Amino acid sequence: MSGRIEARFARLRAEGRAGLVTYLCAGDPDLATSEALLGGLAAAGADLVEIGMPFTDPMADGPAIQAAALRALQAGTTLPRTLDLVRRLRARDGDTPFVLMGYYNPIHAFGRLRFLDAAVEAGVDGLIVVDLPPEEDEELCLPARERGLAFIRLATPTTDAARLPVVLRNASGFLYYVSITGITGAAAPVAQQVGDALARIRPHTDLPVAVGFGIREPAQAAEIARHADAAVVGSALVDLVARGGADMVAAVHGKVQALAAAVHGARGR
Amino acid sequence: MSLINSYRAGPDERGHFGIYGGRFVAETLMPLILELERAYNQARRDPAFLAELDVWLKDYVGRPSPLYLAERLTDHLRGAKIYLKRDELNHTGAHKINNCIGQIMLARRMGKTRIIAETGAGQHGVATATVAARFGLPCVIYMGEVDIARQQPNVFRMRLLGAEVRPVSSGSRTLKDAMNEALRDWVTNVHDTFYIIGSVAGPHPYPAMVRDFQAVIGHEAKAQILEKEGRLPDLLVAAVGGGSNAMGLFHPFLDDREVRIVAVEAAGDGIATGRHAAAMSAGRPGVLHGSRSYLLQDDDGQVIEPHSISAGLDYPGIGPEHSWLKDVGRIEVEAVTDREALDAFQLCAALEGILPALEPAHALAQVIKLAPTLPRDNIIIMNLCGRGDKDIYTVAQHLGVKL
Numbered sequence: 009m010s011g012r013i014e015a016r017f018a019r020l021r022a023e024g025r026a027g028l029v030t031y032l033c034a035g036d037p038d039l040a041t042s043e044a045l046l047g048g049l050a051a052a053g054a055d056l057v058e059i060g061m062p063f064t065d066p067m068a069d070g071p072a073i074q075a076a077a078l079r080a081l082q083a084g085t086t087l088p089r090t091l092d093l094v095r096r097l098r099a100r101d102g103d104t105p106f107v108l109m110g111y112y113n114p115i116h117a118f119g120r121l122r123f124l125d126a127a128v129e130a131g132v133d134g135l136i137v138v139d140l141p142p143e144e145d146e147e148l149c150l151p152a153r154e155r156g157l158a159f160i161r162l163a164t165p166t167t168d169a170a171r172l173p174v175v176l177r178n179a180s181g182f183l184y185y186v187s188i189t190g191i192t193g194a195a196a197p198v199a200q201q202v203g204d205a206l207a208r209i210r211p212h213t214d215l216p217v218a219v220g221f222g223i224r225e226p227a228q229a230a231e232i233a234r235h236a237d238a239a240v241v242g243s244a245l246v247d248l249v250a251r252g253g254a255d256m257v258a259a260v261h262g263k264v265q266a267l268a269a270a271v272h273g274a275r276g277r
Numbered sequence: 278m279s280l281i282n283s284y285r286a287g288p289d290e291r292g293h294f295g296i297y298g299g300r301f302v303a304e305t306l307m308p309l310i311l312e313l314e315r316a317y318n319q320a321r322r323d324p325a326f327l328a329e330l331d332v333w334l335k336d337y338v339g340r341p342s343p344l345y346l347a348e349r350l351t352d353h354l355r356g357a358k359i360y361l362k363r364d365e366l367n368h369t370g371a372h373k374i375n376n377c378i379g380q381i382m383l384a385r386r387m388g389k390t391r392i393i394a395e396t397g398a399g400q401h402g403v404a405t406a407t408v409a410a411r412f413g414l415p416c417v418i419y420m421g422e423v424d425i426a427r428q429q430p431n432v433f434r435m436r437l438l439g440a441e442v443r444p445v446s447s448g449s450r451t452l453k454d455a456m457n458e459a460l461r462d463w464v465t466n467v468h469d470t471f472y473i474i475g476s477v478a479g480p481h482p483y484p485a486m487v488r489d490f491q492a493v494i495g496h497e498a499k500a501q502i503l504e505k506e507g508r509l510p511d512l513l514v515a516a517v518g519g520g521s522n523a524m525g526l527f528h529p530f531l532d533d534r535e536v537r538i539v540a541v542e543a544a545g546d547g548i549a550t551g552r553h554a555a556a557m558s559a560g561r562p563g564v565l566h567g568s569r570s571y572l573l574q575d576d577d578g579q580v581i582e583p584h585s586i587s588a589g590l591d592y593p594g595i596g597p598e599h600s601w602l603k604d605v606g607r608i609e610v611e612a613v614t615d616r617e618a619l620d621a622f623q624l625c626a627a628l629e630g631i632l633p634a635l636e637p638a639h640a641l642a643q644v645i646k647l648a649p650t651l652p653r654d655n656i657i658i659m660n661l662c663g664r665g666d667k668d669i670y671t672v673a674q675h676l677g678v679k680l
Contacts, residue, residue, distance in 0.1 A: 064448065064580045065565060067460045068303040074447055086577040112301060113564045117578025139301040139564065143291060164305040166467055171308050189305055190465040 012105040012133045013158050013181045016055055017216040017237060026233035027055035028271045029218050030264055031109065031242030033076040034059050034093055035085025036249055042080070044257050045249070046097055050104040052261040053268025055238065056218075058136070061090050061110030068138045070193035072243040075250060087114045087123070091130045098131030107160060107181070109136040112147070120148055124155050134158030134181040142174050149178050158182075163209060165189050165201075172212055182216040182237065185209065187223070193243030196222045199231040206235050226270030233274035241267055284531035284607050287598060292481020292568075295604060297597035300480040302567045305464045314482040316387050321489060326382065333378045334493060337411070338368050340375075342494075344501035344658070349628040356648035357511065357655035362498050362526060364662045365634065371663035372494060372522045373404035373475055379490035381408040384471035391470045392416040395459040397424055397452030397518065398589035398636065399431025400663055401475030406440035416440040419458040421450040424588045431667050449582035452518075452592045456566050476519025477596035480567030484596050491525025498658055499529050506656055512537045512647065515660040516640040518554065518590035520599045522662035531607060540599060541643045543585035544612035554583035555612040556595040557603050565593070570600040586615035586671060587635035589663070617642040619675055622665060634663030635671065 020027045030049050035042050049057050062077035062085050069077075094106055108127060115123045115137065127135070135157055140148055142161070149159040158181025166189060167175055176183070185205060187197030202219055209217060219232050220240025229239040241264075248260045287294040300310060320326045334340040343363045351359045364372040384392060392409045393416070396402030402418040409416035418435055422444050425432050435442050448454035456479075463472045477484045477491070502510055513530060515523035517540045530536045545553035553559065556571040563572030565580060573581040573593040585591045602608040613621075618635055621642040625633050633641060637660060644659050651657070665672070673680050 063578075065453065065457050067457045067566070068305075068464060070461070071447070078448075081579060088577075111564075113572070113574065113580070114578035116564050116569075117561075117574060117576070138303050139567070141300060141302060141304050141307045143300050143307070162304040164303075166305050166308045168308060175304065186305065189467050191461045194465065 010133045010156065012103060013056070016105050017182065020055065020237065024275060025272050026236060026274055027238035028053060028229070028264070028268045029056045029058060029220070029238045029240040030054040030245060031058040031060060031240060032245055032249065033062055033073065033080050034090040035062060035080030035083055036076040036246070037079050037252065038083040039085060039089060039093060041257065043093055043096060045260055046093070047100065048257065048261045049264055050101055052264035053272070054104070054264055056105045056107065058107045058109045058240070058242070059090070059094060061087060061108055061114055063111040063114055066111060068191055070191040070243060072193045072246045072250065076246045087118050091126050094132055095130040105133040106131060107134040107136060108132050110138070112137050112139050115148065121151060124152055124157060128155050128157060132157065134160050136160045136162070136184060138162070142177060145178050153178065153180060160184055162186050165205065172209065176213050179215060182218050183209065183213060184240070185217050185219045185236070186221045187219050188221050190221065192221055194222055196224070196228060197232065199235065202232060203235040226266045229267050230270040230274040233271040239271050281605060284602065285528060287601065288481060288485055294598045294601035296562065297569050297600040298481055298484060299569055300567060301564045301569065302480045303464060305467060309467050310480055312387070316383060317482050317486050320383055320386060330379055330382060334375065338374050338378060339366065340493065341497040342366050344498055344505065347629050350625070353628055354645060354648040356653065357651035357657045358653070359644060359648055360502065360510070360656065360658045361661040362494060362658055364494055364522065364660060365664035369400070369404045369407050370666065371400040371404065371634065372491060372525060373401040374407065375493055375525065376475065376487050376490040376521060377404040377408045377473055380471070380473045381412055381414070385412060387471065389469060389471035390414060391466065392473060393419070393459050393462050393470055394473045394475060395419045395452065395455035396475065397455065397591055398587065398634070399424065399428040399435065399667060400589060402440070402442070403431050403434050403438070405473050406435040406438035409440060410438045417462065418442050419445050419455040419462070421445045421452060421455050423450040424452065427671055428588055428667060429670065452588070453580065460566070476521045477524045477598060478519040478566060478568060478570070478594060484568065484598055487521050488524045488528055488598065491521050492528045494522070494525035494660065495527060495529035498526060502656065502658060509533050509536055510656040510658045511651070512539065512655065512657045514539045514541060514640045514644050514647070514657060515662070516541045516590060516636045517595060517599060518543070518592045518636065519594070520596035522660050524596060524598060526658070526660045527608065538608045539643060539647070540608050540610050541640045542610060542612040543587055543590035543639055544614045545584040547614055548612055552584040553612065554585040554590050554592060556593060557600065557610045558612045562600065568597045570597045571595050586618060586675065587639065589634070589636040590639065611643050613639045613642040619672065621645055622672060631661070632665035633661055634665045635668045636663055637661045638665070
């Protein structure tokens with residue numbers, strides 16, 4: 009068990025603030041630029057870094073993240089290269105939790121146990137695999153936990169009282185609350201509804217809760233951070249990568265700074 | 278695996294056929310998929326539901342479809358007797374409506390008020406638009422831009438039936454991308470929307486449910502051949518894209534072990550060219566669209582864009598039950614090229630006065646190969662699952678004819 013996720017949320021709790029979780033797709037727009045982007049996130053204020061494993065058919069993602077995955081694949085990104093990228097990032101940053109996020113088939117093709125061992129060795133702390141619900145826990149969740157990798161679960165507005173214990177049963181690291189019924193980068197969440205949902209969830213778990221899907225701007229992120237332990241921003245950053253330009257890396261890091269300032273200050277002092 | 282008592286017992290309670298199947302979907306969909314499973318398990322044991330379904334199949338779809346002895350084709354090939362199961366005579370011109378009627382009845386039972394579907398050739402889209410019109414429910418059909426271009430008549434039919442056809446421009450812009458987009462719609466509108474999946478694919482319970490609704494084909498064929506010939510057939514042949522027409526014919530015969538069963542995949546330009554849609558012949562087990570099955574994928578687990586002249590077979594996966602039946606040796610898998618399917622299309626038109634869809638033209642091409650190798654007292658049943666009117670533009674283009 010790396011313990012980095014637990015340590016990070018413990019520190020946030022001790023400091024009385026919420027965290028910022030960022031998502032970028034590995035290899036987007038190419039591996040070298042992606043390394044520069046991901047390598048600068050912690051300094052820009054990201055508390056936890058989600059790294060997308062590109063897949064041709066990301067069925068829960070909106071157009072921005074689909075396009076990011078296709079750019080990454082076009083640039084030659086593969087799962088082994090994503091793991092190499094994490095290994096290089098880890099060599100320079102021993103503290104920031106890294107979570108790999110994606111779909112099951114590339115892992116299935118790589119070999120699920122071989123993948124888990126490689127992920128631990130590369131310095132990965134947790135996994136989010138969108139198309140592995142608790143009904144399929146034997147595939148990856150249970151062997152991941154045996155190896156000390158957190159298996160982060162998604163709860164959604166459709167997760168009712170009967171479903172929630174099933175979702176939480178083998179969850180670890182943190183709970184990712186998907187704030188809307190929909191795909192990434194779509195409608196904006198309503199902070200009040202998120203607050204109500206978290207009030208429903210909290211009594212069932214001690215895990216920290218991060219909230220994502222549809223959060224784009226610092227003010228929105230701050231709203232969410234008043235309720236959640238962390239706010240997740242993905243599509244808004246990926247859109248800046250898509251826009252490109254000579255100052256793209258700085259633009260992404262600048263946006264992360266603005267989001268981090270808003271999230272970290274959200275609860276006042 | 279050698280001690281299988283029945284090939285018809287699956288799936289298990291978690292939706293698995295051996296290692297295949299399952300429920301590989303986003304959490305947002307899980308509560309609905311579990312609700313659907315409960316609703317379907319109740320419905321399929323409810324005599325009132327089944328009786329109502331029978332009435333719709335008889336009076337609206339036009340079942341039973343004939344089992345037709347193709348005498349001239351049989352004489353031409355000088356081998357086994359060839360029967361065609363005429364599912365192209367159904368309302369809307371294909372087998373797809375058997376399943377759509379069943380699913381929309383279930384949607385109504387569950388109180389859903391909006392229908393979505395994906396379509397490749399457009400046959401499933403047309404069948405879905407048809408039942409949505411008949412039951413007065415709004416309907417959105419997702420269809421890849423490439424398929425829209427090659428299946429214009431069906432696009433117009435869907436619009437005439439009141440459906441909204443949404444072009445899909447992501448990925449390879451064919452059936453798999455239409456299914457991705459339908460899943461995205463479903464995740465977004467899960468509270469009121471029923472997703473009518475058209476093949477024996479997707480998360481549990483869809484593969485079993487679609488199979489059950491399509492099994493009417495095989496049940497009828499079995500009764501009809503017993504009446505006509507007094508015995509079971511020696512060979513069943515059907516084309517597989519996702520596999521619904523084939524599973525519908527095969528399933529009632531799976532435990533009749535003397536009946537040989539052949540599933541025919543689309544070999545496109547030829548399997549060696551890499552431009553094909555033959556998931557079981559050339560793919561490996563993988564996970565896409567909610568289940569584990571044979572899948573066309575590269576070494577990194579990225580899905581390979583398939584190719585077939587037939588939009589209905591142009592899919593990189595195959596149903597999980599077919600995958601399992603292949604592994605346990607109950608079905609044989611063959612593959613037929615675009616060229617062979619076109620030749621079969623023309624032969625059927627010339628000898629039998631029937632334009633088959635390009636999908637069953639693949640099955641027919643395999644029959645053309647097999648029939649001459651079998652004794653004349655052998656009996657073949659081939660599923661003629663769709664009519665070819667929709668394909669005349671594609672066929673014309675390949676024959677160098679301008680319409």
